[in-house]
Amino acid sequence: MKDKAEKARAASLVLAATEFDLRNTALRMAAEALQKAKANLFDANRADRDDAAEQGLAPPLLHRLVFDEGKLSEVIRGLTALADLPDPIGRVTLSRELTPGLCLYRVTCPIGVIGVIFESRPDALVQIASLCVKTGNAALLKGGSEAKRTNRALFEALGEAFSRAGLPQDTLGLMETRDEVGQMLGLDSLIDLIIPRGSNAFVREIIKNSRIPVMGHADGVCHVYVDAMYDKEMALRVVLDSKTQYAAVCNAAETLLVHTHSADSFLPCLKPMMDDAGVTLYGCRRTRGIIACPEADETGWGREYLDLKMDVRVVDSLEEAIAHINRYGSGHTDAIVTTDSAAAETFMTRVDSAGVFHNCSTRFSDGFRYGFGAEVGVATGKLHARGPVGTEGLTTYKYRLIGKGHTVGDMASGRAFYTHKDL
Amino acid sequence: MKDKAEKARAASLVLAATEFDLRNTALRMAAEALQKAKANLFDANRADRDDAAEQGLAPPLLHRLVFDEGKLSEVIRGLTALADLPDPIGRVTLSRELTPGLCLYRVTCPIGVIGVIFESRPDALVQIASLCVKTGNAALLKGGSEAKRTNRALFEALGEAFSRAGLPQDTLGLMETRDEVGQMLGLDSLIDLIIPRGSNAFVREIIKNSRIPVMGHADGVCHVYVDAMYDKEMALRVVLDSKTQYAAVCNAAETLLVHTHSADSFLPCLKPMMDDAGVTLYGCRRTRGIIACPEADETGWGREYLDLKMDVRVVDSLEEAIAHINRYGSGHTDAIVTTDSAAAETFMTRVDSAGVFHNCSTRFSDGFRYGFGAEVGVATGKLHARGPVGTEGLTTYKYRLIGKGHTVGDMASGRAFYTHKDL
Numbered sequence: 001m002k003d004k005a006e007k008a009r010a011a012s013l014v015l016a017a018t019e020f021d022l023r024n025t026a027l028r029m030a031a032e033a034l035q036k037a038k039a040n041l042f043d044a045n046r047a048d049r050d051d052a053a054e055q056g057l058a059p060p061l062l063h064r065l066v067f068d069e070g071k072l073s074e075v076i077r078g079l080t081a082l083a084d085l086p087d088p089i090g091r092v093t094l095s096r097e098l099t100p101g102l103c104l105y106r107v108t109c110p111i112g113v114i115g116v117i118f119e120s121r122p123d124a125l126v127q128i129a130s131l132c133v134k135t136g137n138a139a140l141l142k143g144g145s146e147a148k149r150t151n152r153a154l155f156e157a158l159g160e161a162f163s164r165a166g167l168p169q170d171t172l173g174l175m176e177t178r179d180e181v182g183q184m185l186g187l188d189s190l191i192d193l194i195i196p197r198g199s200n201a202f203v204r205e206i207i208k209n210s211r212i213p214v215m216g217h218a219d220g221v222c223h224v225y226v227d228a229m230y231d232k233e234m235a236l237r238v239v240l241d242s243k244t245q246y247a248a249v250c251n252a253a254e255t256l257l258v259h260t261h262s263a264d265s266f267l268p269c270l271k272p273m274m275d276d277a278g279v280t281l282y283g284c285r286r287t288r289g290i291i292a293c294p295e296a297d298e299t300g301w302g303r304e305y306l307d308l309k310m311d312v313r314v315v316d317s318l319e320e321a322i323a324h325i326n327r328y329g330s331g332h333t334d335a336i337v338t339t340d341s342a343a344a345e346t347f348m349t350r351v352d353s354a355g356v357f358h359n360c361s362t363r364f365s366d367g368f369r370y371g372f373g374a375e376v377g378v379a380t381g382k383l384h385a386r387g388p389v390g391t392e393g394l395t396t397y398k399y400r401l402i403g404k405g406h407t408v409g410d411m412a413s414g415r416a417f418y419t420h421k422d423l
Numbered sequence: 424m425k426d427k428a429e430k431a432r433a434a435s436l437v438l439a440a441t442e443f444d445l446r447n448t449a450l451r452m453a454a455e456a457l458q459k460a461k462a463n464l465f466d467a468n469r470a471d472r473d474d475a476a477e478q479g480l481a482p483p484l485l486h487r488l489v490f491d492e493g494k495l496s497e498v499i500r501g502l503t504a505l506a507d508l509p510d511p512i513g514r515v516t517l518s519r520e521l522t523p524g525l526c527l528y529r530v531t532c533p534i535g536v537i538g539v540i541f542e543s544r545p546d547a548l549v550q551i552a553s554l555c556v557k558t559g560n561a562a563l564l565k566g567g568s569e570a571k572r573t574n575r576a577l578f579e580a581l582g583e584a585f586s587r588a589g590l591p592q593d594t595l596g597l598m599e600t601r602d603e604v605g606q607m608l609g610l611d612s613l614i615d616l617i618i619p620r621g622s623n624a625f626v627r628e629i630i631k632n633s634r635i636p637v638m639g640h641a642d643g644v645c646h647v648y649v650d651a652m653y654d655k656e657m658a659l660r661v662v663l664d665s666k667t668q669y670a671a672v673c674n675a676a677e678t679l680l681v682h683t684h685s686a687d688s689f690l691p692c693l694k695p696m697m698d699d700a701g702v703t704l705y706g707c708r709r710t711r712g713i714i715a716c717p718e719a720d721e722t723g724w725g726r727e728y729l730d731l732k733m734d735v736r737v738v739d740s741l742e743e744a745i746a747h748i749n750r751y752g753s754g755h756t757d758a759i760v761t762t763d764s765a766a767a768e769t770f771m772t773r774v775d776s777a778g779v780f781h782n783c784s785t786r787f788s789d790g791f792r793y794g795f796g797a798e799v800g801v802a803t804g805k806l807h808a809r810g811p812v813g814t815e816g817l818t819t820y821k822y823r824l825i826g827k828g829h830t831v832g833d834m835a836s837g838r839a840f841y842t843h844k845d846l
Contacts, residue, residue, distance in 0.1 A: 013749060017772045096794055102783055104793055111805050112775065192805050213636065213806050234828035241830035326436060337828075348823050349440045352535065360525055360826030369831070370527055370822070371519055371843035382534050382615050382819040383636050383807040396805040399793070400771050403783030405657035405760075407664035408792070420794035 001183035004140060004173045005190040008113045011168035012138035016110050018167065020087040026165035027130055031079040033161035034072065034126070037153065041067060044149035045122070052146045067122045067150050075126040078374065082134050085373050088391040089136050095423040099416050102403040103423065108395045110136035112192040115184050117142045117206060119198035122150040128195065129158055129172055131374055135394040138168075140184060140191070142175035152176070185210035197377055200304065215389065217380035219330035220250025221302050222362040225321040225347070227338035228261040234359060235266060235337040236273060241361040242335065244277045248306050250378060251333050251355075251365040255301060255311045257321045260286070263314045267291045279308045286314040302328030318343050322350045329353060331380045333365035333387075354380055354387035424606035427563060427596045428613040431536045434591035435561035439533050441590065443510040449588035450553055454502040456584035457495065457549070460576065464490060467572035468545070475569045490545045490573050498549040501797065505557050508796050511814040512559050518846040522839050525826040526846065531818045533559035535615040538607050540565045540629060542621035545573040551618065552581055552595055554797055558817040561591075563607060563614070565598035575599070608633035620800055623727065638812065640803035642753035643673025644725050645785040648744040648770070650761035651684040657782060658689060658760040659696060664784040665758065667700045671729050673801060674756050674778075674788040678724060678734045680744045683709070686737045690714045702731045709737040725751030741766050745773045752776060754803045756788035756810075777803055777810035 034041070045067040052062055094106035114137050118124040125143055132139035143151035155174045162171050175181055184191060188211045196206040196216050203218040224242050226235045242253035258266055263286065271291045274281055281287075282296035296311045297303075301324065303311060315321045325334050333355035336347040348356040355365040365388065367375025372390030379385050385393030410416045457464065468490040475485055517529035537560050541547040548566055555562035566574040578597045585594050598604055607614060611634045619629040619639050626641040647665050649658045665676035681689055686709065694714045697704055704710075705719035719734045720726075724747065726734060738744045748757050756778035759770040771779040778788040788811065790798025795813030802808050808816030833839045 013745075013773055013775060016775070017769070098787070098792060098794065102787070109772075207634075211630075213804075231828070237828050237830055241832045245831045245835070322436075344825075346440070348821075349532075350436055352436060352439070353821065355822045355824065357824045358826065360824055360829040361831050363831035364521070364525070364824055364826075364829070365822070369521060369834075369841070371521065371841070381636075386819055387822045396809055398771075398776065399778045399788075399810045401778065401780040401783055401787055402767075403781065403787075405654070405660050406783040406787070407660055408668045408784050408786035409664045411792075412668070418792070418794065 001175070001180045002187060002190070004175070004180075005113065005184065005187045007170035008138040008140055008173050009190050011170035012110065012112045014168045015136045015138055015171060018136060020089070022166055023133055023136065024083040026133055026162045026167050027079050027083040029165045030130065030158050030161040031076045033157045034076055034079075034154070037157040038072060041072065041150065041153050041157070044153040048147050048149045057146060061146070064121050065147055065150075071123050075123050078127060079130050082130050082374050085134065085391065088134065088395050093397065097419050097421045097423055098401075099406065099411065099418055102401065102406045105400045105402075106397050107400055108397045111394060111396050113138045113140065113190060114394065115140045115142075115191045115194045115212070117181060117194070117196045117198070119144045119202060122147045122154060124197055125151055125154050126158065127374070128197075128376065131376055131391060131394060133162065133167065133171065134374075135391050137394055138171050138173070140173040140175060142181050142184075148176060182209070185212065188212045195376060213384070215379050215381065215385060215393065216377050217250060217330065217332060219304050219380070220252070220332045220378075221255065221304050221328065221330040222251060222253045222332050222365075223255045223257055223325050223329055223334040224253045224362065225257040225325070225334070225336045226259060226262050226266055227318060227336055227340060227343050228259040229340040229343070230262055230266070230337050231339055232266060232269060236269060238335065238337050238359065238361050239270060240273060240277060242363055243274075243279055243310050244308065245361065245363045247308050251362050252306070253310065253335075253362050254304055255313065255328070257313050257315050257324060258287075259318070259321070260314050260316050263287070263290055267312070274310070277308070279310055282309065282311045284313040287312045302330070304330075318346060322347060325351050325353070331382075332378065333357060333362045335360065335362050354378070424598070424603045425610060425613070427598070427603075428536065428607065428610045430593035431561040431563055431596050432613050434593035435533065435535045437591045438559045438561055438594060441559060443512070445589055446556055446559065447506040449556055449585045449590050450502050450506040452588045453553065453581050453584040454499045456580045457499055457502075457577070460580040461495060464495065464573065464576050464580070467576040468570075471570050471572045480569060484569070487544045488570055488573075494546050498546050501550060502553050505553050505797050508557065508814065511557065511818050516820060520842050520844040520846055521824075522829065522834065522841055525824065525829045528823045528825075529820050530823055531820045534817060534819050536561045536563065536613060537817065538563045538565075538614045538617045538635070540604060540617070540619045540621070542567045542625060545570045545577060547620055548574055548577050549581065550797070551620075551799065554799055554814060554817060556585065556590065556594060557797075558814050560817055561594050561596070563596040563598060565604050565607075571599065605632070608635065611635045618799055636807070638802050638804065638808060638816065639800050640673060640753065640755060642727050642803070643675070643755045643801075644678065644727050644751065644753040645674060645676045645755055645788075646678045646680055646748050646752055646757040647676045647785065648680040648748070648757070648759045649682060649685050649689055650741060650759055650763060650766050651682040652763040652766070653685055653689070653760050654762055655689060655692060659693060661758065661760050661782065661784050662693060663696060663700060665786055666697070666702055666733050667731065668784065668786045670731050674785050675729070676733065676758075676785050677727055678736065678751070679704075680736050680738050680747060681710075682741070682744070683737050683739050686710070686713055690735070697733070700731070702733055705732065705734045707736040710735045725753070727753075741769060745770060748774050748776070754805075755801065756780060756785045758783065758785050777801070
């Protein structure tokens with residue numbers, strides 16, 4: 001594993017100097033290569049699925065394992081779209097004369113070597129490998145063992161296309177055992193960033209076992225808060241969409257908070273709508289005084305159901321709603337429904353989450369919907385990148401300083417002086 | 424300790440909503456408070472120094488402990504200058520219509536709670552506490568135990584001024600024992616970032632013992648590389664300044680690399696100049712074939728002398744110089760002296776350091792010299808902030824999304840469509 005990581009590091013230093021066109025050509029060649037390798041890819045996937053079915057893998061997991069015509073054209077479209085995006089590398093974000101003849105430039109550049117660990121879905125391999133190439137990073141990839149053959153076939157097709165385009169041989173590395181992952185997590189001098197994509201428990205495990213920075217999220221405990229002044233029809237729409245548009249994902253709402261002034265008018269209208277949608281509401285004591293529903297466990301809020309279930313709590317004030325979210329939320333996305341713009345402003349300033357929404361569904365919290373074109377995932381940490389992460393999150397920057405023999409001694413002695421003039 | 428951290432967390436949520444003017448007023452009131460507390464501060468510092476002298480603290484450390492008229496006016500000037508800087512919070516860095524009526528804004532905001540651990544110099548307490556307030560963060564501070572009385576006096580004067588200005592009571596917290604620091608390092612759910620300022624070993628120890636992200640640097644192993652085509656007078660100036668302008672700091676050069684084509688002409692001129700400056704050169708075998716000097720330990724480059732000592736190595740090519748730096752450097756700052764602009768470009772692209780300099784001294788790598796006004800420190804990590812870190816490095820951002828009842832269901836069903844129009 002150390003050898004793979006060292007090779008990836010060496011490749012990353014070459015990648016950092018590659019031209020924009022070369023990286024885009026490599027992405028387009030990868031799209032063609034996948035198209036050509038189609039039969040091979042489908043065979044590998046069929047073998048993986050047969051094995052998995054034999055081993056009794058649960059149907060939802062079997063479903064995620066599928067790599068078929070639909071998935072293939074999706075990843076090919078993704079590769080082409082990514083090749084069309086502007087260059088995230090080499091952007092000058094600051095240029096300043098420090099003193100005559102001495103100029104400072106802050107320029108975006110790749111991070112280096114990125115370790116990516118994902119569960120099940122083999123299309124994630126293509127998506128993340130291509131994002132790394134677009135941003136000039138080398139990637140070490142580990143997919144779910146149940147998709148082993150598919151992942152290897154995808155890796156070979158991509159790697160071969162990238163090499164043929166002229167990228168370093170070791171731009172991509174494949175890990176195939178848990179043991180390799182364990183070793184990778186310890187290689188903090190060679191690997192700059194880990195991106196885990198998978199279940200809550202899986203991500204926690206990665207975070208616990210590595211000193212390498214991790215970008216991503218474990219929980220997605222999103223809230224919708226219906227304020228004292230609100231538009232009932234709008235609140236119903238937003239709560240319904242936040243909970244039911246796709247319940248199994250991280251940006252679906254898990255808890256509904258309702259201001260005590262609104263609870264009597266809102267909850268009786270919400271209940272039949274949620275019943276129709278198949279959602280079970282779990283209410284606090286005050287909620288159950290208004291509508292009939294099972295009891296919520298009030299000793300521990302912040303449950304992530306990822307299912308058609310929702311906790312409901314009546315609160316006395318905006319402040320109580322904010323405090324609830326900051327205490328039990330996961331810093332992912334939280335929405336307020338209100339016609340009071342001062343309340344919205346307070347909510348959006350004080351709620352400490354990556355996404356703070358006013359009068360819209362939490363389900364909008366997503367890189368594609370934000371218009372980032374491609375997405376690594378959603379980060380709930382506060383450093384580096386926060387919220388949906390596109391190509392920008394896979395870059396860092398360096399300071400280039402260009403002089404004509406300038407010394408600090410001359411500045412200190414007063415022979416020259418700082419101008420700090422932005423160019 | 425957990426109680427202190429929880430109070431800081433609560434304070435941080437209020438701080439995030441404070442107005443720019445209030446934070447600046449607090450900084451100006453702190454400047455006045457320190458001026459008024461002068462006698463008290465000097466008494467405390469005198470007592471600390473008496474104790475330290477009695478306990479036989481080494482003279483350089485005793486020197487760092489001093490908080491006198493000079494230091495006081497320096498920190499007061501710093502507070503006033505910081506109050507004059509623009510607001511790092513609330514800057515809109517992206518604004519986009521996602522679909523008619525639904526607008527996305529990316530807005531800078533504070534990180535939250537920052538743990539700061541620094542050795543010796545009590546003025547660091549003022550500097551960092553004030554940077555945290557400017558950026559709307561709460562701070563937990565721990566200084567060197569030898570400056571205990573001074574730190575407490577500074578903390579009390581600042582804390583009292585901040586409260587009087589209207590900031591939350593717990594904006595600043597003081598830790599006074601090692602035990603508290605140990606506990607703090609484990610509070611990753613309450614503390615967002617650790618900034619350690621001190622020796623190499625000290626910073627490594629912090630990094631090893633915490634899962635909280637750490638911003639800063641352990642080593643500063645900076646290089647100057649003199650290329651095949653070079654201006655001799657310029658090279659001499661840059662090497663001399665990089666090594667000797669202030670040898671005890673992280674941005675001083677520790678290793679000189681010389682292209683084999685230049686070694687014969689350059690080294691014999693450098694030697695007497697370095698002798699005059701009191702610098703001992705440690706040469707590789709080839710260096711010692713040209714000038715007389717003690718032998719460098721070639722089995723392990725990358726020594727951080729922080730002293731008037733420098734390793735010298737002759738290399739065969741630009742590539743060898745780059746490989747040396749990427750292997751033995753610390754990613755802090757590295758300079759090339761060359762008249763060949765293609766070589767400079769290659770060097771600056773391929774050297775994987777926060778600062779890559781052309782024809783100027785490594786000593787310029789500093790927040791004040793870059794014109795950032797105030798500095799937290801220099802970060803050698805690649806995520807979040809890199810290089811000299813000013814107020815920007817103490818901020819993060821959140822996404823605000825404002826709609827009129829927008830749902831993802833409407834987008835998915837085609838009743839509405841994404842426009843992704845930047846505003």
